[in-house]
Amino acid sequence: MAISVKAFTDEPVRKRARIEIIPLIDVIFFLLATFVLFTLSLNQSGGLAVLLPAAETGRPRDADGAVTLTVTADGAIAWDKALISLDEFIPRLQAWKQVEPDPRVLINGDESALFSQVRYVVDEVRKAGITKINIETRIRSAAR
Template sequence: MAGTSMAGGGARKKARIEIIPLIDVIFFLLATFVLFTLSLNKTEGIKVTLPQSFTGEARRTEGTATVTVTEQGTIAWNKDFINLDEFLTRLKVFHSQNPDGEILINGDAEALFNAVIYVFDEARKAGIEKVKVETKVRAAGR
């Protein structure tokens, strides 16, 4: 008989590849990848050590520009390091393109307070009313 194993040296049973367990593994990996991707927090600025706050809130991404003030006091627009003249120009262009736009100040915890206030003031002078400071959530009781 074809396809069966006989004790006396007959035909061997043909091997089958089971595809259902393979599909299960692929769907599990796909679901894991999707969940991991959704949990990522998109950061627009340069990586700095953020100050902590109890009252932080979620931020929007559309119509938002991130201005980073590093520990040394240098300024970056999103991820591009710029000088003060370029900063003022970008503020004006940003406000003309996004009248309801928002500036997110991403200042290092060790940055000079003066530099952060400068960014805040210049954004307000350019007509941008929504200026926020990015922080990380402080642990309760600290």
């Protein structure tokens, strides 16, 4: 019986390449978290959180350079996200019209708000000389 003995040499030992799974999983979770946070920030409203009325003919809004006026279910008015009184509303609207060269207003009203409250807001915006008024809605699903 012959036994072969391998002599030690100075040759470098070659290791096989391996794909490490743990760092790959870390990168995938990072990308997933980034994607989720990015998509959540895409459709943020400038106003208070209210249940918007549904509409089939809605279009995406462009909130750049616009102020969001919110009419809540109990009739309160908010300027962007800050609740304001009726005494503050008209002077603030007129001051904003003086500062902004091309003013736009997004009305963000709760679907259970009274129509007369929303009409009041629209009337005062028009009296201030602002003609670009949009009403925010949510998209109504095709199947009812």
